[in-house]
Amino acid sequence: MKKLLTIILSLCFIASFAAKRKYQYVKITTSKGEVIIKLYNETPLHRDNFLKLAKEGFYNGTIFHRVIKDFMIQGGDPDSKNATPEKMLGSGGLKYTIPAEFRDSLFHKKGVLAAARDNNPEKASSSSQFYIVQGKVWTDSALKVTEETRLKFKIPEWQRQVYKTIGGSPHLDKNYTVYGEVVKGLEMVDNIAAIPTGKANRPKEDIKMTVTVLKKREVRKLEREFKKEAEKK
Template identity: 65%
Template sequence: MKKIFTLSLLLLSICAFAGPPKNQYVRIKTAYGNCIIRLYNETPLHRDNFIKLAKKGFYNGTLFHRVIQNFMIQGGDPDSKDPEKTKFGAELGDGDVGYTIPAEFRDSIFHKRGVLAAARDDNPKKASSGCQFYIVEGKRFTDGKLDTLETTRLKGHKIPVWQREWYKSVGGVPHLDQNYTVYGEVVSGIDMVDRIAAVKKDECDRPLADVSMTVEVLSKKECKQLDEILF
């Protein structure tokens, strides 16, 4: 009996030492493949809101309603689940959940290829939509094009050298930096984004054939396994 008690304490100690996963991951499933996204701990308001909605099943059945190749794919509009609002030719993108999320800009987080970011309307505080998001496909830039962006669309904001190297070698959408909150990144399945971005669409950038999604929050065990692989 004493040995069993000692073994139980040892197991409890190991579990306690192991602790919870360092990061939370979610999986987005579509007919064009799946991707796994790590949500950033540096943007807790956006992270926790996305997890809350995903656990409720909010995103299940919503569409990627706006796709632009070499730029991004956008989804999460609750109106895209309404049959009356998803008829051919109907414009989506105005649906919301009745609240916004304060901007969480971080100098170390930028619009590199594969990041998850919050959509928003035109508001002075640059507060994010409570539900709509986009995933960056992006494209590669030259130093000359980055210089031009700094003096025009970025209004003097200087892109750090290490971020420049990323934009030149991997790609992204640098003109959105410090304007839209980035709060996660694809760690597996970026080809899903490429496939969706390449579909045929109408003049409003809506896919001609609906691209629906399912979003699930990964278990603690799955998150720990991914942490061990990635970090």
């Protein structure tokens, strides 16, 4: 009985600790602004992979090589570093993929960070390439068509309201892993999405990025800002 009680108390402690887990944040800086992104704890494989690459400086100097207005901005191809204007991009990466981590609560609303991938049956993600959704605002009728022709499932009502107000790209749901969201600086996404593009949707102007992981003091400052903003509402 005593041993059982000890096990139960230990499990309660672990559950309590997990409930208080802090989020990790990364900052992407470009000539068009910067965003701060919260990485989801619900997608640990993608979260940890992105953090690892960011800490190694892997993304620094790469560009947003594929940009489609009202859809998304994509980057993370290591071949894009110092690439010539004629170079076709989008196939670069490391020699591994990341298993899909689909979660019903995570969907393609405007501002989310998601993993790019090639066409594989497991829907495994690229080791490094990612995109940030700009998307657009949807109507009920357009969402219904997307459900019937692309998704083959019904979008939950609370998510429909987000797509009808904030916007996003619902046709990607449960096809590409969402693993973070912009919490500050969403204007950068809009600025990059507005850039003229050429062949293969590559911007005519190279938008290089620097990706860093926020330190604890930076996270504390950020969370204080969020708290003040919430108190004003």
